[in-house]
Amino acid sequence: MLYLDHAASSPLRPEVWAAIEPFRNDVYGNPSGSHAVSRQAKNAIEDARDLIASLINADPREIVFTGGGSESDNQAIKGRAFSGGRRGAIVTSPTEHDAVLGSAEYCGSFGSAVAFAKVTVDGLVDPAEVASHVTADTAVVSIMMGNNETGVRLPVEEVAAAVKAANPAAIVHTDAVQGYVSERVDVDVLGVDLLSLAAHKFGGPKGVGLLYVRSGTRLAPLVHGGGQELGRRSGTHNVMAIVGMAAAMAALEEDRAGFRARVMGERDAFEARLAGLVPDLVVTGAGAPRMVQTSHVRLPAIRNEMLLVRLDRAGLAASAASACQSGAATVSHVLEAMGMTPALARECLRFSFGWSTAEGEGARAARLVADEAGALR
Amino acid sequence: MRALVAMSGGVDSSVAAALMKEQGWEVMGVTMKLWQGPAGEAPTAGCCTVSDAEDARRVAARLDIPYYVWDYTEEFMSGVVDGFVDDYLTGRTPNPCVECNRTIKFSRLLAHADALDYDVVVTGHYARVTSDGGRYRLWRGVDTGKDQSYVLSMLGQDQLAHLHFPVGDLTKDQTRRIAASLGIRTAYKPDSQDICFVGQRSYREFLASQGVVSIQGPIVHRDGRLLGIHHGITNYTIGQRRGLGVAVGEALYVTDIDSGSGVVTVGDRKDLEVDEVTVENMSWVDRPVAGALLAQYRAHGRAVPAEISLEEELTIVRFGEPQEALARGQTLALYLNEEVVGGGIIRTTA
Numbered sequence: 221m222l223y224l225d226h227a228a229s230s231p232l233r234p235e236v237w238a239a240i241e242p243f244r245n246d247v248y249g250n251p252s253g254s255h256a257v258s259r260q261a262k263n264a265i266e267d268a269r270d271l272i273a274s275l276i277n278a279d280p281r282e283i284v285f286t287g288g289g290s291e292s293d294n295q296a297i298k299g300r301a302f303s304g305g306r307r308g309a310i311v312t313s314p315t316e317h318d319a320v321l322g323s324a325e326y327c328g329s330f331g332s333a334v335a336f337a338k339v340t341v342d343g344l345v346d347p348a349e350v351a352s353h354v355t356a357d358t359a360v361v362s363i364m365m366g367n368n369e370t371g372v373r374l375p376v377e378e379v380a381a382a383v384k385a386a387n388p389a390a391i392v393h394t395d396a397v398q399g400y401v402s403e404r405v406d407v408d409v410l411g412v413d414l415l416s417l418a419a420h421k422f423g424g425p426k427g428v429g430l431l432y433v434r435s436g437t438r439l440a441p442l443v444h445g446g447g448q449e450l451g452r453r454s455g456t457h458n459v460m461a462i463v464g465m466a467a468a469m470a471a472l473e474e475d476r477a478g479f480r481a482r483v484m485g486e487r488d489a490f491e492a493r494l495a496g497l498v499p500d501l502v503v504t505g506a507g508a509p510r511m512v513q514t515s516h517v518r519l520p521a522i523r524n525e526m527l528l529v530r531l532d533r534a535g536l537a538a539s540a541a542s543a544c545q546s547g548a549a550t551v552s553h554v555l556e557a558m559g560m561t562p563a564l565a566r567e568c569l570r571f572s573f574g575w576s577t578a579e580g581e582g583a584r585a586a587r588l589v590a591d592e593a594g595a596l597r
Numbered sequence: 598m599r600a601l602v603a604m605s606g607g608v609d610s611s612v613a614a615a616l617m618k619e620q621g622w623e624v625m626g627v628t629m630k631l632w633q634g635p636a637g638e639a640p641t642a643g644c645c646t647v648s649d650a651e652d653a654r655r656v657a658a659r660l661d662i663p664y665y666v667w668d669y670t671e672e673f674m675s676g677v678v679d680g681f682v683d684d685y686l687t688g689r690t691p692n693p694c695v696e697c698n699r700t701i702k703f704s705r706l707l708a709h710a711d712a713l714d715y716d717v718v719v720t721g722h723y724a725r726v727t728s729d730g731g732r733y734r735l736w737r738g739v740d741t742g743k744d745q746s747y748v749l750s751m752l753g754q755d756q757l758a759h760l761h762f763p764v765g766d767l768t769k770d771q772t773r774r775i776a777a778s779l780g781i782r783t784a785y786k787p788d789s790q791d792i793c794f795v796g797q798r799s800y801r802e803f804l805a806s807q808g809v810v811s812i813q814g815p816i817v818h819r820d821g822r823l824l825g826i827h828h829g830i831t832n833y834t835i836g837q838r839r840g841l842g843v844a845v846g847e848a849l850y851v852t853d854i855d856s857g858s859g860v861v862t863v864g865d866r867k868d869l870e871v872d873e874v875t876v877e878n879m880s881w882v883d884r885p886v887a888g889a890l891l892a893q894y895r896a897h898g899r900a901v902p903a904e905i906s907l908e909e910e911l912t913i914v915r916f917g918e919p920q921e922a923l924a925r926g927q928t929l930a931l932y933l934n935e936e937v938v939g940g941g942i943i944r945t946t947a
Binding site: 523525526528529530532533544546547548549550562595596 | 625628630633650651654663665666667668671709712713714
């Protein structure tokens with residue numbers, strides 16, 4: 221099996237298995253309790269928090285554990301828009317993840333003004349243009365670090381700087397769910413106030429993530445209740461998953477340089493070989509900086525749904541990157557925003573590489589894709 | 598040999614998939630996503646709902662076959678829904694299920710199956726295909742109450758060569774029993790009755806939701822009396838009795854709709870009677886047939902004796918006895934006893 225859908229989800233890193241082993245039997249307390257059994261669980265999540273904070277240059281109190289990337293994005297957008305009983309304005313871009321766009325639309329239904337930055341054909345935004353939408357009412361500006369479909373790396377640092385220059389009080393959020401997989405995150409270097417991560421994209425467990433919340437940033441909580449996470453996210457902690465996420469992050473940082481070199485090597489070999497075999501291949505975002513782990517390509521005259529079935533049958537897992545709840549490939553809002561017609565968008569596939577990708581898989585995958593595409597032509 | 602089963606999530610296509618698997622075919626399940634409601638709203642009735650796809654996915658998992666949902670929403674919009682709207686705007690009575698079979702299921706899906714090296718496409722229709730010296734023949738399903746050959750009457754040799762309808766040899770009860778014995782979770786799911794994209798709304802509500810505005814005009818009795826003004830011809834179909842919007846003592850029926858002038862004509866019940874229709878876009882299962890046949894003009898209607906004569910572009914169908922409430926746009930299927938001979942679209946009535 222050739223698994224090239226890491227952007228959808230990556231297998232658990234072995235370090236995660238080791239870290240969560242004690243939670244199979246021994247550590248079962250509710251971290252919010254007061255006795256020794258609870259303290260053990262509480263210590264585990266606070267150790268995880270300390271470790272995670274150090275890895276992204278944050279203060280531990282700035283880390284809020286969530287149920288994943290979508291929740292983090294929802295918390296960032298809705299939490300800002302509704303903070304202080306307002307209906308604050310939102311600035312974002314049409315290529316954001318649906319968790320951001322859906323949240324913005326929802327806030328819009330309550331009266332928040334939502335402005336969209338322009339996107340180039342390569343999937344980039346212009347920081348100055350983003351900042352031009354910022355007003356005194358802007359509650360949050362949300363521009364992702366790396367696009368989950370195309371792999372395009374957006375200029376978040378410049379966006380944050382331009383936004384702060386326009387309005388120093390404006391709050392900047394970035395969805396770094398994909399960006400963090402291949403690039404170190406330092407919240408001060410990025411210059412953002414809110415940042416979303418999801419553990420399963422980098423070898424951690426599914427159903428857990430975090431929202432970095434810069435000290436002093438006011439947020440209305442999404443989940444009310446027992447007041448966990450300093451009142452910012454109620455609900456009993458998923459202790460095992462949080463510990464697993466921290467272990468995956470530590471393993472990722474340890475392996476950062478090697479990961480980038482391996483994954484980029486395979487991705488580049490894949491694209492080079494495929495371009496040789498399919499001369500009319502078009503690489504999406506070729507004119508923009510791209511994350512090393514993603515290859516988003518268009519194979520002219522090939523319907524992506526058909527090619528995916530052939531690849532699945534041949535043992536290669538890839539994706540059309542945008543699917544509705546039923547599982548059908550839909551025309552991607554990202555590609556549409558980049559000016560692609562629905563017909564062209566239906567010729568696009570995403571191949572994404574990850575920590576478990578082995579040497580030579582990129583080239584092997586390219587031959588397979590070329591063969592199966594050839595059979596469809 | 599490979600079989601692609603079009604799985605709606607209902608019991609018939611689920612059992613069709615199970616039977617093909619049992620017969621040793623390499624089976625793949627596909628749910629065709631044909632329609633989606635306004636953003637954020639999954640359709641809740643008819644086919645194409647997320648929950649129907651989930652049913653199909655669970656059945657496929659139980660049968661241990663690969664399963665996919667393919668998106669045909671654009672083709673469905675241009676090939677079926679646009680025509681549906683257009684038919685009402687021009688005073689015709691459409692049959693979108695037939696159009697879907699013609700333009701999507703038995704053309705696009707068949708082509709895609711072929712591209713993926715699948716030998717046949719399988720559906721849960723109640724109809725039978727036999728082959729006879731290299732020629733394929735299409736028959737009514739064994740269960741006359743469930744027979745769906747009418748909506749398949751546009752099929753020809755090229756398509757029938759690659760189609761299997763495994764439940765056509767079964768009664769609906771048998772199908773449900775097989776499903777139950779296999780532990781298929783859709784065994785007792787009710788049959789879908791609605792037009793999938795219209796759902797439980799009326800077709801008028803659907804047209805309104807699509808922003809369709811049709812021309813207003815007078816309601817005129819065949820005898821010349823002006824009875825009132827209507828609010829759009831799409832509110833009327835031939836044979837309609839209720840909701841005419843006129844108050845007169847007698848029972849009245851819509852007998853004609855003129856989309857050009859906007860005139861809706863009403864008359865007595867006997868004015869609905871039709872002796873003869875012309876049929877266009879006629880498709881023959883094997884070859885054109887004239888003479889004495891049976892004609893059926895509703896999905897679950899009766900087949901009635903008719904004399905068929907062939908002209909260059911049109912097929913003339915003269916009924917043995919006058920028929921009521923035939924409308925332009927309806928599909929007319931021709932049978933020789935239980936065998937489907939062909940089908941087409943009613944162009945004019947007389």
